[in-house]
Amino acid sequence: MVSLNRLSVEDPQDVSPLLPEAAEPKVTTPVEHEREAMPRKDFFISRYYRRNLDKRTHSYSLLPPPLPPQEVLNLSAWLLSGRCQRRWCVERLKQLPCSSALTDIPVFLRREGSTACWDAPPPLGLHGSQEHLTRALAFLPQVGLPETLRRDGGCRRCVVVGSGGVLHGSRLGLHIDQYDVIIRMNNAPVLGYERDAGSRTTIRLIYPEGASGSADEYNKTSIVALVVFKTLDLDWLTSVISKQPLGFWSKLWFWKEVVDDIPLRAENFRILHPEIIRKTGEVLQKYSQKQGRSIVPTLGAGAVVMALQLCDHVSLAGFGYNMQHPHAPLHYYETVRMAAMKAQVVHDVSSEKLFLRELVAAGAVSDLTGAL
Template sequence: LVLSLVLLIGGYSAILIPAYLTLNKTANISDDYERPRDQVLLNRSASLLSDPCKPLWCLNHLKPLSFSAGLLDIPVFMQQDRPVSWDLSPPLGLQGSEENLALALASLPQPGLPPSLKREGGCKRCVVVGSGGVLHGSYLGSHIDQYDVIIRLNNAPVPGFERDAGTRTTIRLLYPEGAPHSADEYKKTTMVALVVFKSLDLAWLTSVITKQPLSFWSKFWFWREVVDDIPLRAENFRILHPEIMHKTGQVLQKYAMVPTLGASAVVMALQLCDQVSLAGFGYDMQHPEARLHYYEELRMDVMKAQVVHDVSAEKLFLRDLVAAGAVTDLTGAL
């Protein structure tokens, strides 16, 4: 009888104890997910927003880097009455794109900088939201929504990720292949700005604005399927001035890298706003199991299989801006 009781208790223990421990472990993971990943960074972000905006903060802190010279003289967006140097091909210039540029500008009722983004309107804060996995679990969404100008890149999603990424978009900087296909991604979006990497990108923009589809032959030259329709009015589109890409390229020469969309977005933010913050920037290549993007399950080791982006060099550039105090890194990966 005693032996039977011992065997019975042992059997129940072998079944129930591991199950109990597994349940607790799962619950703890769930609890961690429901809490901000880094409360210190969240508190620092809240403190930054509670302080008054500081005029010309970025430009004053860029001076030691010899980066601010002539920055404010560069137009942010292309205008019909502002000629551009034609001696460089896209993305650093618009040589060979004159005809497509004229058609695209003719389709834009308001091609220049809107009054709401001009510096004369008062001290402004910008936040550039990257796609890095470090944004996941940050709980920065409500903070991001408090910025005057919110810049996003390509097809980085907003619906479903509001807790970490916010809900509003002031400027979505993109090229055709990176434009979101879902109409939901353009809700609460003020402006879409095209970055021209090839002449055909301008033809795509004209097609989207005028609702005249591109020919099959034209679509053949894009490296992935492009969206035919973006649910915004014509006045909500712009063309990023290539001089910004040129300026970014000059700055990045010391880092031996070509201008990326993310780096160019930061340079644009430095033009537009007095204070600039970054969220979702900085890839941790030392931890291959870390999340690559905030919106999907891909891990960092995927980056080792591609050579398109020099994320390490971009990180050095952004890290120098943070070290100089010119920008603030909200997610702490730089």
């Protein structure tokens, strides 16, 4: 459960409070008791969307400005201090046409009894990878969900920490660390960015080329979960766990140099079930203007769908690409600009944004940094 002993709406490096302690947050959030009388529309539409309502057309701006830091902290504190309600996300998902595709998805691969999408190649399945998967699973002493992440436990809150530049300056770090489950992707760093991004990691989703080469980044990490994009990724995982480096020719098939070691024990590794990626891609197809081809979701979108399987309340921080501001920082930890996203052709970020906005509007997830 969440401990609020250190939770505050004050900046730990600032002597003045961002808001008076008695001030009540001005953002409507889904933690209030369901019995309270409140119009359905206002209950689920957060203030930064209402703020951009065009009174003439009754439509919402496609570019809601990010929340100011004090509102970010206030919203986060309000969410964390509210009563945790079992199956909150699942119940809100029922409002969406795609709700049935977003629930009851297996999270991590097991040795037996798992349907691993043998009819599709990675990342949407594992067709052609059976032997490589069997070998990798043999090196994993523990597979499937650990006891701490099973739904039969207590009410649980997740935060999925994206890499978006909007996280920079948010001062959300202490709040992020209060969540029960903290999910990160690839090599998004925590060292040096604790003030905005927090320091703990429950699950870090990675693929080989995206794994951090800094051993210290794994100090407070519980699980590293491999997302299989190609068969060779399974061999890489086997190599990392067994401490037997890949051969020279195998390494040539990676599009960039990969790390040989991750300083965690074998029981800290898992393999993400490809159904997470597959189901996410199928849902994104409904929002895409690029019909007729399979969509490969970003790890961020897959992480959100994974969080919906694990937690009763899900919050997002650092999500939202604003392609109309090409010079804005793409990530919170580097100088790459938003324009770089136009060069990539693998992911459909526009459909992902529409999908995530609909989750926010339904109350299934909360957007802490307000850039969706």
